[in-house]
Amino acid sequence: MQRRNFLQTTARCTVAAGLLGTAGVLAAKKKAVAGASVWQIDPEKCIGCGACAYRCVNTVSAVKCFHNFKMCGYCDLCTGFFDPQPLARNAGAENQLCPTNAISRRDVETPYFEYQIDKELCIGCGKCVDGCFSLGNGSLFLQIDQSRCKQCNQCAIALYCPSKAIQKISAEQGYLFKATES
Ligand code: SF4
Numbered sequence: 001m002q003r004r005n006f007l008q009t010t011a012r013c014t015v016a017a018g019l020l021g022t023a024g025v026l027a028a029k030k031k032a033v034a035g036a037s038v039w040q041i042d043p044e045k046c047i048g049c050g051a052c053a054y055r056c057v058n059t060v061s062a063v064k065c066f067h068n069f070k071m072c073g074y075c076d077l078c079t080g081f082f083d084p085q086p087l088a089r090n091a092g093a094e095n096q097l098c099p100t101n102a103i104s105r106r107d108v109e110t111p112y113f114e115y116q117i118d119k120e121l122c123i124g125c126g127k128c129v130d131g132c133f134s135l136g137n138g139s140l141f142l143q144i145d146q147s148r149c150k151q152c153n154q155c156a157i158a159l160y161c162p163s164k165a166i167q168k169i170s171a172e173q174g175y176l177f178k179a180t181e182s
């Protein structure tokens with residue numbers, strides 16, 4: 001694939017991500033009652049401490065990893081994907097950071113790789129978020145998936161969160177996404 005095609009693919013992914021976000025917002029709006037609010041993580045405040053995976057009242061946390069494709073470097077050696085001390089130089093499960101194999105990668109143009117999150121498998125542990133933030137562009141972030149959140153009167157994670165990153169926002173607004181660098 002030529003670089004121009006890759007960039008077109010990237011643009012399509014970005015648009016797709018935007019549409020997915022829009023779909024989520026629209027879904028949230030459908031459910032929204034006038035004046036209602038929803039729990040959301042401020043991605044700029046979250047430090048990926050890992051508590052979102054086990055503090056949620058749901059058996060499997062409503063918090064999932066989201067990906068801002070516009071910020072992603074499409075790195076071959078993605079520090080959100082690979083264990084910092086891989087056993088070998090390959091993308092096998094034994095070398096991956098994610099404990100549930102929720103992240104998949106696809107070669108889009110050597111040396112660029114696209115990373116996708118399977119939200120059914122993601123448990124919101126934040127390992128990939130921390131890894132991406134440490135050495136990458138910080139394009140992976142945690143967010144409360146509105147389709148899975150019970151909208152508890154008091155979010156159990158918010159009560160605990162060490163960085164006070166969880167807040168209520170207008171249901172009309174729906175989601176807080178990570179800011180895109182221009
Ligand atoms: S508890 Fe707070 S800081 Fe920790 S991962 Fe969740 S939102 Fe981020």
Ligand code: SF4
Nearest residue numbers: 098122123125126128
């Ligand atoms: S590392 Fe944790 S937060 Fe990231 S995709 Fe896997 S389960 Fe989700």
Ligand code: SF4
Nearest residue numbers: 056149150152155156
């Ligand atoms: S409001 Fe309840 S269901 Fe939603 S993330 Fe917080 S604890 Fe989980």
